[in-house]
Amino acid sequence: MNRVIGMIGLVVTLVILLAACGAAAPTPEAAAPSSGELMVMNPWARASAMEGGNSAIYLTLMNGTGNDDTLLSAASDVAEVIELHESKMDENQVMQMSPIPNVPVPAGGSATLEPGGKHIMLIGLKQPLVVGDKFKVTLTFEKGGPMEIEAEVREGAMMSGDMNHDGAGMEHRAE
Amino acid sequence: MMKHNKQAQAGLVVLVSLLLFSAGCGSAYDYRGGLLEPPIPLPDFELTSMTGQPFRLSDSQGDITLVAFGYTFCPDVCPMTLAQVKQALAGLEAAERERVQVIFISVDPDRDTPEVLTRYMAAFDPAFIGLTGQAAQLEAVMKPFGAVAEKEVVNDSAAGYLVSHTARLYLIDSQQQLLLQYGFDPAGSTVEDLQSDLTYLLK
Numbered sequence: 001m002n003r004v005i006g007m008i009g010l011v012v013t014l015v016i017l018l019a020a021c022g023a024a025a026p027t028p029e030a031a032a033p034s035s036g037e038l039m040v041m042n043p044w045a046r047a048s049a050m051e052g053g054n055s056a057i058y059l060t061l062m063n064g065t066g067n068d069d070t071l072l073s074a075a076s077d078v079a080e081v082i083e084l085h086e087s088k089m090d091e092n093q094v095m096q097m098s099p100i101p102n103v104p105v106p107a108g109g110s111a112t113l114e115p116g117g118k119h120i121m122l123i124g125l126k127q128p129l130v131v132g133d134k135f136k137v138t139l140t141f142e143k144g145g146p147m148e149i150e151a152e153v154r155e156g157a158m159m160s161g162d163m164n165h166d167g168a169g170m171e172h173r174a175e
Numbered sequence: 176m177m178k179h180n181k182q183a184q185a186g187l188v189v190l191v192s193l194l195l196f197s198a199g200c201g202s203a204y205d206y207r208g209g210l211l212e213p214p215i216p217l218p219d220f221e222l223t224s225m226t227g228q229p230f231r232l233s234d235s236q237g238d239i240t241l242v243a244f245g246y247t248f249c250p251d252v253c254p255m256t257l258a259q260v261k262q263a264l265a266g267l268e269a270a271e272r273e274r275v276q277v278i279f280i281s282v283d284p285d286r287d288t289p290e291v292l293t294r295y296m297a298a299f300d301p302a303f304i305g306l307t308g309q310a311a312q313l314e315a316v317m318k319p320f321g322a323v324a325e326k327e328v329v330n331d332s333a334a335g336y337l338v339s340h341t342a343r344l345y346l347i348d349s350q351q352q353l354l355l356q357y358g359f360d361p362a363g364s365t366v367e368d369l370q371s372d373l374t375y376l377l378k
Contacts, residue, residue: 085251
């Protein structure tokens with residue numbers, strides 16, 4: 001009997017330890033933009049099985065250079081047309097999407113393209129985007145020039161815990 | 176040693192009592208979605224299904240029907256809402272899942288023909304139903320939900336036009352009443368909230 005209680009105690013202790021471990025584990029955070037470089041963190045695109053359909057690319061831009069820069073455009077073979085768009089929600093939960101001319105990335109700062117906000121819109125997919133696939137995207141910056149990155153295709157929904165992927169994903173740096 | 180075990184046992188008793196107590200509080204469940212009090216009875220609208228046949232709200236086989244308005248051209252909010260619904264349903268028992276019907280109502284009948292809707296919905300779950308209708312029909316359907324949609328021509332885009340629309344997800348009970356609504360929340364708790372409410376309602 002005591003042994004059973006002992007075992008239970010052990011298991012409970014382990015579970016508690018594991019849980020505490022999970023809580024205390026350092027959350028991977030995006031590196032501070034002090035590298036002197038323009039960086040693209042965690043680029044991903046929403047999976048879309050429908051050829052001819054649309055999707056979007058999301059990423060975080062970190063400007064470690066001393067100069068303001070601006071994302072002007074994006075290009076890729078996966079879609080007919082690629083534009084910069086922004087979704088905005090009003091107080092009545094009405095979502096409006098509209099094209100934006102560029103995405104400013106201030107010196108020492110960052111810009112986040114995320115679901116429900118700014119995104120790189122893929123119009124007219126030439127191929128289905130399957131979870132796990134990776135494809136090349138060329139971002140063009142006003143000062144930084146062109147930068148080739150690789151976006152990973154992911155499932156659309158995010159649980160809150162998935163946010164930890166931020167910064168842990170692929171990282172691209174300007175030369 | 177004996178003393179320790181007694182303490183541990185006492186602790187266990189307290190823990191078990193607490194668990195039982197909180198389980199007993201099930202009747203006081205707080206909905207995680209926005210509760211409509213009182214629930215809004217919905218008129219039995221008719222729209223066009225993916226086969227081109229008429230589909231009425233009363234045709235929904237679910238004890239619970241989830242409704243979202245959107246359009247297939249929308250790359251951001253609409254697929255995310257549907258993906259969140261899919262993820263929430265995946266967390267239910269198969270028998271529970273079968274009692275939930277998901278309906279996506281396109282507010283873009285020009286692009287979203289029954290054929291386009293069929294391909295779009297299949298990408299999420301072939302059991303999801305896509306509906307559409309003419310502008311006046313859609314407006315009448317959306318009204319009791321408090322939802323709106325507006326077509327906007329955009330000159331500086333290959334999109335040609337985009338459609339602004341209410342991005343909520345609606346939960347309709349078996350009495351055809353609008354019971355709960357969920358705001359769009361990309362990084363938030365929609366999946367957990369919906370899962371929790373569905374699990375409670377399907378008990």
